[in-house]
Amino acid sequence: MKKGFLGIDVGSVSTNIVVLGTDNKLIKKLYLRTNGQPIDAIQNGLKKIEENLEVEIMGVGTTGSARELAGVIVGADVVKNEITAHAVAGSHLVPGVKTILEIGGQDSKIIILRDGIVVDFAMNTVCAAGTGSFLDQQASRLELAIEKFGELALESDNPVRIAGRCSVFAESDMIHKQQLGHSLEDIIAGLSQALVRNYLNNVGQGKEILEPIIFQGGVAANQGIKAAFEGELDTEVIVPKYYNVMGAFGSALLAKEAVQENDESNFNGFNVSDFDYTASSFECQQCPNHCEIINIHQEGKLVARWGFKCSKGENNQVQSSGK
Amino acid sequence: MKVTFPQMGTMEIAVKTLLEELGLEVIPPPKITQKTLDLGVKHSPEFACLPLKINIGNYIEALENGADTIIMGGGVGPCRFGYYGEVERKILEDLGYDFKMIIVEPIQNDWWGFYKKLKLLLTNISWFNLKQAWQRAWAKGTAVDNLAKTVNQIRAYAQDRKLAQEMYEQALTEIDAAKRIIEIEKLEQSYQTELKQLPQRQNFSPLKVGIVGEIYVVLEPAVNFAIEKKLGERGIVVDRSLTLTQWVKEHLYLGHFKDETKHEEIKEAARPYLQHMVGGHGLETIGETFLYAQDNYDGVIHLSPFTCMPEIIAKSILPRVSQDLDLPVLSITVDEHTGEAGVITRLEAFIDLLKRNHQKGEVI
Incomplete structure (x- = not known):
């Protein structure tokens, strides 16, 4: 049987799984909606990816905002933040890349690389304007399939000006323009430009954006946003082939590296999708911090817990009753 | 009279001693928790920076515990902090609390005014007692x-x-x-x-990281996600550019006691990028970053409260400093969000970046 590595990226909006061969070539990929249920998404994803898969898994890596949770469930060899995972995948697929623009469901980031090494990065902090969820929201308000959003933007001859700084104001601006009679295409194209402006001013502030530039993350599927980036930066922007699973791709590459160091994988096997995982939470009452504690149970047995500000939880000094 | 004051890092330990030695009954605010933040956010103007909101939370908790007099610092620079004491007094009065607020203005040129403010607190105080209390604190x-x-x-x-x-x-x-x-x-x-x-x-040869930024968020672990501890536990040697005693030496001491050597050095270091004070610790952020590069630190983390004007100025200059000196800088803006995951993601990615940089350096 062929050997390979598994990369899992559990983000706010999508859960992506990738199987890489030992030659770093992609064998199989999967893009699923997380739908606010990361445990289900991981289990479903594993089940789906296992179908007809003739690969022995030598190592597994997790990333994304639910990387710790995913790591516990699958038995990860490496649990790595998404910035590093995205950079690793970007520089592997587009050698020599100097700038990575990444827009995901809830966050957007810019990664600056030189000679294959990350030298600078930034991530949106206090504002989610311009991320995938906002586009999703607008698409559903306009009763458009999100996949059509970008195509439609390209059909615009005369994009309208939309305020992009805050998603709430962007929305009211869009509604004003729509009620004045501007065409849908022009409004969507205007929105794309506004988001790109916001991204470059906010996340990209003070960064040296040099070519080659790649654009990845779920939003990179949007032709309108890609075109707006190209217009604003006045240069070509590459959307890599596996743009929507780059985190998982990077995570699989990192797993390969980790296993080389550790010799052995911690992978729990695909049967974890048959186990019953439940998460329970409680508010610790030992001090006024009232930390929200999450317990992860496998078949009723506590396997992980996090959320504490102090060390009491790690030592299991606190019971679920909070007393 | 039962006095209280804002929390800021370990400041409570010295300030409580000072006031108690002067014969006052002291009720320090409880340690900053989610409750403090909730109270502060609820009763403060939305656009104010986090330190004001935490102050308000501190005062409410202390007043509820029986304090009746608040001691707060004032200021004269372009930073909004100088007016926070007054704003906080108004907010608490509107909430119906009965208390006295004593705002101590900077005393560089006005020791006598400072002494008079103390007189408000203490009916009968000798210079000798004051000196002794100060020494213990x-x-x-x-x-x-x-x-x-x-x-x-x-730690590392x-x-x-x-x-x-x-x-x-x-x-x-x-x-x-x-x-x-x-x-x-x-x-x-x-x-x-x-x-x-x-x-x-x-x-073991660990990476070294310096911490710069606005004094409150740098000194208070409850609002900066205990960043020193987090870095240390991940194997990083940390240096914090600001300490309370250093700040006091520069700002409160007079004549030949005043120690400005460090500050002069910082100003000199910042000169190529910023030639005058911009309020708060904006100038220090630039100067200290430069000095960390000179001391061969691997990176600098810049902390600032959201909407902080001096640090916004510093933040827009930092990319140039970072590039000129080949020193990675991570800016973290602190506000009322309490989810640690976002900060941990950035810290981990920053540490990865520094590690790869470090390895690159060793190869060359």
Whole structure:
């Protein structure tokens, strides 16, 4: 049987799984909606990816905002933040890349690389304007399939000006323009430009954006946003082939590296999708911090817990009753 | 009269001693928790920066515990902090609290005014008593700052990093309870020794990171996600550019006691990028970053409260400093969000970046 590595990226909006061969070539990929249920998404994803898969898994890596949770469930060899995972995948697929623009469901980031090494990065902090969820929201308000959003933007001859700084104001601006009679295409194209402006001013502030530039993350599927980036930066922007699973791709590459160091994988096997995982939470009452504690149970047995500000939880000094 | 004051890092230990030595009954606010933040956010203007909101939360909790007099610092620079005392007084009055607020303005040119403010607090105070109280408070402040510096150096090397942190926290508790100067000095010495004797990792060359930024968010672990501890536990040697005692030496001491050598050095270091003060610690952020590069630090983390004007200026200059000196800088904006995951993601990615940089340096 062929050997390979598994990369899992559990983000706010999508859960992506990738199987890489030992030659770093992609064998199989999967893009699923997380739908606010990361445990289900991981289990479903594993089940789906296992179908007809003739690969022995030598190592597994997790990333994304639910990387710790995913790591516990699958038995990860490496649990790595998404910035590093995205950079690793970007520089592997587009050698020599100097700038990575990444827009995901809830966050957007810019990664600056030189000679294959990350030298600078930034991530949106206090504002989610311009991320995938906002586009999703607008698409559903306009009763458009999100996949059509970008195509439609390209059909615009005369994009309208939309305020992009805050998603709430962007929305009211869009509604004003729509009620004045501007065409849908022009409004969507205007929105794309506004988001790109916001991204470059906010996340990209003070960064040296040099070519080659790649654009990845779920939003990179949007032709309108890609075109707006190209217009604003006045240069070509590459959307890599596996743009929507780059985190998982990077995570699989990192797993390969980790296993080389550790010799052995911690992978729990695909049967974890048959186990019953439940998460329970409680508010610790030992001090006024009232930390929200999450317990992860496998078949009723506590396997992980996090959320504490102090060390009491790690030592299991606190019971679920909070007393 | 029962006095209280805002929390800021370990400041409570020295300030409480000072006030108690002057014969006052002191009710410090409880440690900053989610409840403090909730109270502060609820009753403060939305656009104010986090320090004001935490102050308000501190005061409400202290007043509820029986305090009736608040001591707060004032200021004259372009930073909004100078007016926070007044704003906070109004907010608390509107909430119906009955209290007295004493706002101590900067005393560089006005020791007499400072003395008169003290008179408001204390009916009968001699210079001798004042001096003695100050010395005890100063001994505590110095001991605490020195130990913080040591633990930030040691933590990364320690085999059990959590133990180093516990030891430091134990030292804070004991110094807080100590009375005489000799006792304080002994405690500091014994903890210095204990920390340095912790079993260390062999053949370990950690990365070094400096922390710069606005004083409140740099000094208060409850709002900066305990960044020194987080970095230390991940094997990073940390240096914090600001300490309370250093700040006091520059701002409160007079004549030949005043120690401005460090500040002059910082101003000089910042000169190629920024030639005058911009309020708060904007100038210091630039200067200290430059100095960390000179001292061969691997990176700098810049902390600022959301909407902080001086730090916004600094933040827009930092990319140039970073590029010129080939020193990675991570800016973290602190606000009322309490989800740690976002900060941890950025810290981890920053550490990865520094590690790869480090390896690259070794190859060359």
